[in-house]
Amino acid sequence: MNSLHKNFNIAAHTTFGIEAQTAEFVSVESITSLKENLRTAPKAGLRVLGGGSNMLWTQDFPGRTIHVNLKGIRRVSETNQSVIIEVQAGENWHDLVLWTIENQLAGIENLALIPGNVGAAPIQNIGAYGVELKDVLVQCSVIYRSDLSEQILSVVDCKLGYRDSIFKNELRDKVVITAVQFRLKKPPHAPNTAYGSLEQELKGKPKNIEEVAQAVIRIRERKLPNPKEIGNCGSFFKNPVVSKTKFESLQNKYPTLPSYPVSEGVKIPAAWLIDQLGYKGLRRGDAGVHPHQALVLVNYGQASGAEIWALAEEIQTAVFKKYDILLENEVTRY
Ligand code: EPU
Secondary structure, three states, rough: OOOEEEEOHHHHOOOOOOEEEEEEEEEEEOOHHHHHHHOOOOOOEEEEEOOOOOOEOOOOEEEEEEEOOOOOEEEEEOOHHHHEEEEEOEHHHHHHHHHHHHHHEEEOOHHHHOEEEEEEHHHOEEEOOEEEEHHHHEEEEEEEEOOOEEEEEEOOOOEEEEEEEEHHHHOOEEEEEEEEEEEEEEEOOOOOOOHHHHHHHHOOOOOOOOHHHHHHHHHHHHHHOOOOOEEEEEEEEOOOOHHHHHHHHHHHHOOOOOEEEEEOEEEOHHHHHHHHOOOOOOEEEOOEEOOOOEEEEEEEOOOHHHHHHHHHHHHHHHHHHHHHHHOOOEEEOO
């Protein structure tokens, strides 16, 4: 069994870098150890941690935090066109993207530099620059916390939506994802470069998967703060989807409002709404809104979780008052 730490400061394990104590902390490197730590969980509860890139701790936790540190990448099967790989939950997401590029396997190059671990990727259905995890996901291996049974959930079972999945709903706090399978394409590749800012960065020329990943990395480095330098969790809110009627009335009032049609209605960039309200670059103590991307809340050093949360609530209220749109959090608050 991996060693159990008492009264452990979680700051270094979350990308917000905010201090909070967990009464117990254990990093597990095998399924046996994971099951043992689930089985012996204290009454005060359990929290499962991957790369800590989508969580805001606003208070200490009296229970046990299990850091899923399972490692490994293997080829499961292949055809002439594609390869299925299985990746253990504790692998770093961006390292996996680099591995796929080295191995000439296409599919996740647009998702370069997303912080976090592989096991959390299906929970959020991570997405960027025109690609979502659901485009390449085959299945997830999970362990049920209640009886420690192991099961496979197919991509359909995972009910993936925009930054949403079964793991945020019916299975919330019920399972631990231990491994994820992806279907990736062998050469010749046809990278997806249609997303506006990516196309601009590539200057419209066809590129190979390595060049696409490099372009995504350049865009992200320009716009998004590096969590190793400034604590953050990427987009704090989801982009809201409104009905066509609601969008038309907003557009009458705000003719420059950007929008993207989606099957459920019209998606509006939350960053634009927040930016218009003058929040971009705002700083309250060590809590702030990033100067290059209004959707990203940042910890300049010593902000508490409660301070970041208060700023998020203030923004949410201001957006609601002005636009009658309730922003949903992308980040999970604890
Ligand atoms: N905009 C502003 N002000 C800003 C930033 C953006 O007005 O400060 C407007 C611009 O009109 C811009 C539009 O918002 O064209 C969209 O901005 P951007 O392309 O930066 O994307 P986003 O909608 O803010 C989403 C994802 C990101 C992902 C990018 C690129 C969500 C919640 N966020 O951001 O994902 O990297 O698209 O695909 O869907 C994340 O989830 O943590 C994340 C970073």
